[in-house]
Amino acid sequence: MSYFEECLTSGGLLFQEERRALYKYLLEINKDFYVDQANLLLDKGTTTRCIANGEATYFLKDRKVNYSARQLNSDEIQSELREIKLTRIRRYNIRKLEKFFAQCDVDVISNFPIPGRIPKEESGYGFNAYPFYTLAYYANGRNYLKGIVKKLRTKDNEILTKLRTL
Amino acid sequence: MPLTIPKSVPLLPKVPSIAVVGLLAAQFLILQGIGGTDPKCTLNVERPHYSTSLSEDQNIDAIKLNITSTCNVSQKYTQLSASIQKIQNNRETTAYSFVNEIRNSTAKSPTVASFKNLFAPCLRGVSTSYRGIARGFVYLENGKKLAVEGDSGKFVAAACLIGAQ
Numbered sequence: 001m002s003y004f005e006e007c008l009t010s011g012g013l014l015f016q017e018e019r020r021a022l023y024k025y026l027l028e029i030n031k032d033f034y035v036d037q038a039n040l041l042l043d044k045g046t047t048t049r050c051i052a053n054g055e056a057t058y059f060l061k062d063r064k065v066n067y068s069a070r071q072l073n074s075d076e077i078q079s080e081l082r083e084i085k086l087t088r089i090r091r092y093n094i095r096k097l098e099k100f101f102a103q104c105d106v107d108v109i110s111n112f113p114i115p116g117r118i119p120k121e122e123s124g125y126g127f128n129a130y131p132f133y134t135l136a137y138y139a140n141g142r143n144y145l146k147g148i149v150k151k152l153r154t155k156d157n158e159i160l161t162k163l164r165t166l
Numbered sequence: 167m168p169l170t171i172p173k174s175v176p177l178l179p180k181v182p183s184i185a186v187v188g189l190l191a192a193q194f195l196i197l198q199g200i201g202g203t204d205p206k207c208t209l210n211v212e213r214p215h216y217s218t219s220l221s222e223d224q225n226i227d228a229i230k231l232n233i234t235s236t237c238n239v240s241q242k243y244t245q246l247s248a249s250i251q252k253i254q255n256n257r258e259t260t261a262y263s264f265v266n267e268i269r270n271s272t273a274k275s276p277t278v279a280s281f282k283n284l285f286a287p288c289l290r291g292v293s294t295s296y297r298g299i300a301r302g303f304v305y306l307e308n309g310k311k312l313a314v315e316g317d318s319g320k321f322v323a324a325a326c327l328i329g330a331q
Contacts, residue, residue, distance in 0.1 A: 015287055016264065076273060110283075122274075123269060123279075123282045124243070124269050124280065125269070126268060126269040126281070126283065127267075128265065128266060128267055129267070137265070140247065140263075140265045141266065
């Protein structure tokens with residue numbers, strides 16, 4: 001089993017550093033897929049994606065995108081979990097959406113991992129309020145200058161190498 | 167001629183004293199009842215501990231911090247920033263931070279939001295004392311936002327050192 005497959009099973013047991021590296025890895029390997037997904041969302045107004053043991057549905061309304069998620073084969077839907085505002089520039093929106101999709105994929109994997117031998121502890125849907133692609137995440141919503149410094153100092157190479165190893 | 171000052175006669179209550187006591191008791195109970203609907207939330211920060219389940223199941227060494235926010239009314243979610251504090255060189259320092267984590271309540275327990283997957287990687291074999299602290303907000307179903315904070319109390323030792331990777 002590769003480390004990436006392990007991540008799909010570990011889900012909520014992943015460390016913060018692992019989730020952040022997983023975000024970067026997903027963004028890297030799914031680039032074309034996310035672009036297609038973004039185009040579909042911008043054209044149709046909704047799109048659905050399954051990953052690990054969860055399903056995310058994205059909605060576009062009034063130039064805002066949010067998503068809802070549910071565990072596969074479950075009726076309990078977690079709605080309006082994250083939201084981003086889009087601009088009038090399509091190309092820029094696609095870039096924004098790529099990052100948004102990668103972040104939401106990490107959320108879904110963390111909450112609905114592939115069932116394994118480790119039983120999932122009962123708790124509500126959880127995620128980090130500031131997405132990994134924002135400076136607010138690194139700055140804890142405060143001093144963005146410190147956030148830039150912290151972002152530059154953050155090295156996820158070790159975990160990324162593990163993820164890239166098949 | 168001697169001056170006579172009229173003796174003041176205190177007004178006597180026209181209502182029987184038993185009725186006064188009854189009215190006061192009723193007022194107290196009514197106010198208590200209204201006060202009881204005030205939304206209140208508490209944060210329970212458990213002491214950070216070495217996760218034996220993660221060690222046994224995944225062969226990973228980690229310190230786990232469990233936090234639960236409980237309200238007397240339904241909540242949407244709780245947003246917290248938490249940290250595991252450690253004692254190093256006789257000083258309290260932050261060993262690991264969990265920044266602005268959100269947990270939704272569940273349909274089964276709409277008044278509770280549980281943070282049960284806050285893990286910090288650690289190096290086994292080195293005993294260190296830890297405590298957990300957290301602060302943030304509970305977002306209620308009625309749209310109100312309540313500030314909450316809490317800690318796990320005194321430092322307790324665990325045989326695993328955070329920040330030695």
